[in-house]
Every structure is written in structure tokens, then in C-alpha cells.
Amino acid sequence: xxxxAPSRRTFLADLGLGFTGLALGAMLHRDGVARADAPPDGRPxxxxxxxxxxxxxxxxxxxxxxxxxxxxALNKFAGKTFAxxxxxxxxxxxxxxxxxxxxxxxxxxxxxxxxxxxxLQVGFKQYGHSGIEVCDWxxxxxxxxxxxxxxxxxxxxxxxxxxxxxxHTGRHRLDEVQPSVGSWVHYGLGSLNDNLPQFVVLPxxxxxxxxxxxxxxxxxxxxxxxxxALGGDPLPYGKRGPDVLAEEQKNEYDLIGKLNGLAGVEYPxxxxxxxxxxxxxxxxxxxxxxxxxxxxxAETKETHALYGxxxxxxxxxxxxxxxxxxxxxxGVRFVQLYPTxxxxxxxxxxxKENHAKQCGxxxxxxxxxxxxxxxxxxxxxxxxxxxxxxxxxxGLELRAGxxxxxxxxxxxxxxxxxxxxxxxxxxxxxxDELGFHAVEPGHYVTDLHATVLHxxxxxxxxxxxxxxxxxxxxxxQVITGILT
Numbered sequence: 001x002x003x004x005a006p007s008r009r010t011f012l013a014d015l016g017l018g019f020t021g022l023a024l025g026a027m028l029h030r031d032g033v034a035r036a037d038a039p040p041d042g043r044p045x046x047x048x049x050x051x052x053x054x055x056x057x058x059x060x061x062x063x064x065x066x067x068x069x070x071x072x073a074l075n076k077f078a079g080k081t082f083a084x085x086x087x088x089x090x091x092x093x094x095x096x097x098x099x100x101x102x103x104x105x106x107x108x109x110x111x112x113x114x115x116x117x118x119x120l121q122v123g124f125k126q127y128g129h130s131g132i133e134v135c136d137w138x139x140x141x142x143x144x145x146x147x148x149x150x151x152x153x154x155x156x157x158x159x160x161x162x163x164x165x166x167x168h169t170g171r172h173r174l175d176e177v178q179p180s181v182g183s184w185v186h187y188g189l190g191s192l193n194d195n196l197p198q199f200v201v202l203p204x205x206x207x208x209x210x211x212x213x214x215x216x217x218x219x220x221x222x223x224x225x226x227x228x229a230l231g232g233d234p235l236p237y238g239k240r241g242p243d244v245l246a247e248e249q250k251n252e253y254d255l256i257g258k259l260n261g262l263a264g265v266e267y268p269x270x271x272x273x274x275x276x277x278x279x280x281x282x283x284x285x286x287x288x289x290x291x292x293x294x295x296x297x298a299e300t301k302e303t304h305a306l307y308g309x310x311x312x313x314x315x316x317x318x319x320x321x322x323x324x325x326x327x328x329x330x331g332v333r334f335v336q337l338y339p340t341x342x343x344x345x346x347x348x349x350x351x352k353e354n355h356a357k358q359c360g361x362x363x364x365x366x367x368x369x370x371x372x373x374x375x376x377x378x379x380x381x382x383x384x385x386x387x388x389x390x391x392x393x394x395g396l397e398l399r400a401g402x403x404x405x406x407x408x409x410x411x412x413x414x415x416x417x418x419x420x421x422x423x424x425x426x427x428x429x430x431x432d433e434l435g436f437h438a439v440e441p442g443h444y445v446t447d448l449h450a451t452v453l454h455x456x457x458x459x460x461x462x463x464x465x466x467x468x469x470x471x472x473x474x475x476x477q478v479i480t481g482i483l484t
Contacts, residue, residue: 042190044457049421060345063392090436114395130425137359140367153429193331195289206342446476
């Protein structure tokens with residue numbers, strides 16, 4: 001049976017949900033269209049310290065003990081078991097099971113339970129007036145420590161790479177999915193620039209099963225992150241065809257607007273219709289605004305060099321970091337930035353070789369971003385978050401005859417923040433002497449969310465959605481010890 005042809009109004013409305021559906025939230029949010037009952041009004045509930053966020057995520061799990069949390073005891077007791085050191089055996093600590101949730105049978109789950117101490121694979125150096133130690137693979141980031149607050153007591157509960165989603169949603173994969181942190185920002189705040197989406201992802205989720213990291217779920221698709229591409233056309237499905245003149249397209253949009261306007265008179269309470277009208281307007285403006293925002297050629301050679309665009313090793317991460325700066329400079333609220341590909345930090349073997357390479361690819365670009373934000377007067381408006389899904393175990397991974405790698409480690413790891421409202425040159429929290437457990441009180445991932453939202457003037461407890469009761473842990477606790 002052939003389905004009936006869609007009505008004119010249905011056809012025109014659906015036409016607006018292709019490319020424009022990705023960017024719909026920027027207009028829908030501000031105008032209060034199709035949201036839950038009693039939605040936020042776009043105004044902060046607290047005094048905001050920041051306007052935008054650049055959330056840098058390194059997929060795969062970098063080793064905290066080989067980047068930002070040096071543990072000399074690992075060298076001193078290398079080759080011994082945890083039980084043979086003078087410190088409490090972390091495998092017997094009640095924190096181990098308290099903070100662990102495996103999706104496989106405990107009888108076969110050996111993750112993070114390797115007992116032989118593996119020594120540090122890199123040296124450390126003190127930097128800045130604060131004297132904070134950073135590994136020798138990250139000298140450029142090290143030069144910025146006086147602007148950075150390191151949180152060495154993070155933990156999560158998923159010991160596999162679904163922790164990438166957990167880092168952004170706050171939920172273990174065995175639980176109900178929750179909106180990502182960027183979606184909450186989009187939902188809670190109004191637009192700073194109606195010509196650009198307010199939650200941008202560079203260049204996109206690391207692979208299909210990490211889409212929850214930018215998902216909005218029950219907040220609605222309008223709050224989902226909008227992936228933008230670099231190195232080519234950032235809007236491959238959102239530009240006019242080569243045979244269509246700009247004036248012709250403008251006339252087309254005007255006609256669609258008039259037809260939908262007539263339908264709006266007939267159906268004055270059709271919020272979806274009003275939303276689509278505004279989506280057309282946003283789509284038209286984005287055709288010029290997005291390419292301009294991502295035109296890195298408009299920057300000076302000096303700026304290109306600052307981010308490492310003149311070096312093949314650092315070019316990819318450098319382009320993404322520079323694009324993030326250009327977006328927040330133009331009013332984008334939340335930029336989720338992936339400087340490296342899926343799982344590239346996952347060093348089950350050859351940790352030294354892998355981390356040296358990965359650090360070399362992001363060190364200069366990330367430091368360049370911090371320095372560029374400062375010199376352009378944006379450091380007081382933007383929060384930069386640098387994180388991963390978990391650390392690496394202090395023990396030697398023994399699977400498959402392993403001899404030079406570390407397994408996943410959710411029990412304690414390091415993230416850092418810089419920029420608006422953040423104290424520079426501080427270390428907050430710690431792991432134990434062996435770098436295994438985050439010392440109580442550790443910070444679960446939603447504490448990081450709460451801190452970022454607090455700086456933007458948002459309190460997750462005041463963003464409740466009817467029918468969606470969240471757990472207390474979903475709200476998180478602000479990490480006040482790193483705030484100015």
C-alpha cells in the first residue's frame with residue numbers, strides 16, 4: 001500500500017529537520033519552544049563567573065602517574081607486589097569494591113588487580129612559581145601550571161571504555177542514561193550568538209558507541225551537541241548548491257517563511273511550527289557564520305605557530321584547539337574538543353612509546369590554547385577542562401604476556417581546569433602513595449560537572465525535569481577548593 005503524500009505544511013516542516021535539526025537548539029532554547037514543563041528561562045540561577053567552556057577530552061585513558069601525579073614509590077618498589085611495600089595493599093582496601101562496577105563476572109575480571117609494581121616510564125620536573133611537577137613529555141603544558149588547578153583525586157566506576165560516556169553523563173552503562181554535561185549547559189542557558197549552535201563538538205564523538213557523550217536524551221534532540229568538521233566544508237549538508245544564487249536562496253527562505261506564517265495563523269498554538277520557522281532563519285545565518293568561525297587561515301602565522309599548525313605532529317590537535325578558541329570568542333557556550341582519536345591513549349602495552357607520542361601531539365596545542373586565551377583577554381570568560389575517562393593502574397599489566405603497559409584504572413586519576421573562576425598553581429586532592437586510590441573524599445565525575453556548571457551560574461538541582469528524578473550523585477558537589 002502506497003502511503004499518502006505528505007501535506008504541504010508537513011513537507012515544508014520536515015524539510016527543515018535535516019541539517020537545521022542539528023542546530024535547532026540555539027533558537028528553540030532561547031524562545032522556550034518544545035521544552036519540558038517549567039523550563040529554565042536562560043538566566044543563571046547563580047552569579048556566573050564564566051561565559052563558555054572548552055572541554056578537552058583525551059580518549060583511551062592517559063596514565064595519571066606518567067603525566068600529572070608522580071609517585072616515586074613506584075620506582076623504589078618496582079618489581080615487588082603491593083603487599084611487599086610498606087603501604088596498605090590497595091587491592092584489599094574497601095575503596096576498591098566500593099568504587100568498582102564490573103559488567104563481567106568477578107571470577108574473570110582481573111582488570112586493575114595486577115599486584116606487581118610497575119615503575120614510572122618518564123621523569124618529572126617542577127614548573128612555575130608553584131613548583132608543580134609535570135612529566136617530561138609535557139613541557140609546554142608544564143610552563144602553564146601557574147594558571148592551572150590540578151585535581152588528583154578523581155574517580156569513576158566503569159573499568160572499561162564506556163567510562164568515556166560516564167565521564168560526560170555521570171552514569172555507569174548499567175544505569176539509565178542521562179544527558180551529557182554539554183547538553184545541560186545548552187538546556188540551562190540562553191544563546192550568546194544566534195548565528196552559531198551553542199553546543200559544538202570538534203570534530204565529533206570518537207565513534208558511534210560514544211555518542212552518549214554528546215547526547216541530550218530526555219532534554220530533547222535540540223540540546224544535543226553539533227559536530228563540526230575541520231579541514232574542509234564544516235557544513236556539507238547545510239549550504240546552498242553551486243547552481244543556486246544567494247538571492248535565489250533568500251527568496252526561497254522568504255517564501256517558506258510566508259507559507260509557514262500563514263499556517264501559523266491557522267494553528268497559533270503549534271509550537272513545533274514556530275520552532276521550524278526559527279530553524280530556517282538560523283540555518284540561513286549559519287551558512288556564513290560557521291565557515292567564518294572555522295576559517296583558521298584568517299589567523300596570523302604567529303598564532304598558527306603558537307598552536308603548532310606548522311608541524312605535522314601537532315597540526316590536527318592545534319587546528320581543533322584554535323577552532324575552539326574562535327568559537328568561544330564568537331559566543332559558543334560549550335565546545336567539546338577531541339584532540340586525539342578514539343582510544344589512542346589506551347596503553348595496555350608499550351606505554352612509554354605510546355604516551356611519548358600522544359603527549360607530543362597535544363602538548364604545544366593545549367598550552368597554546370591557554371596562552372592564546374590569556375593574550376586575547378578571554379581567560380576570564382572561558383573555563384578550560386582537560387580530562388580523560390580514567391587513569392592507568394600502578395601495577396604491571398600481565399595479560400597476554402604484558403611487560404610494558406598499564407591497564408584501565410578508574411579508582412584514582414587526575415584532571416585539570418584553568419580559566420574563569422579557577423585558582424592557578426594549585427593541586428587539589430591526592431591518590432595514595434602508590435597512585436592507586438583517590439584519597440577520601442575523592443571526587444566522582446559529576447563533581448567536575450557541578451563545578452563547571454557552577455562557574456556558568458547553573459545549579460543542577462534547579463534544572464530538574466518533571467518525571468525525571470535524578471540521584472543525588474547525579475548533581476555532584478562543587479570542588480570549591482580550586483575556585484578563586
